[in-house]
Amino acid sequence: MGELKxxxxxxxxxxxxxxxxxxxxxxxxxxxxAEGIAQERKGEAQQGMGKVKGALGDKV
Known part of the structure; x- marks a missing residue:
């Protein structure tokens, strides 16, 4: 569930x-x-974390 979230x-x-x-x-x-750019980067990082969790089975 963490991956999707x-x-x-x-x-x-x-x-x-x-x-x-x-x-x-x-x-x-x-x-x-600049705030928008920072927020966009934060979103990209969150999506990346979701992909990692998906690959590792939410063990991160």
Missing amino acids: DKVKGLSNEAAGNVKQALGDARNDPEQK
């Missing part, structure tokens, strides 16, 4: 990060864009 959290963080980046661009707000 991590992947879903990762996808939602990536999506939220992309929205923040777009808003940062639209508003000419580099701080918000």
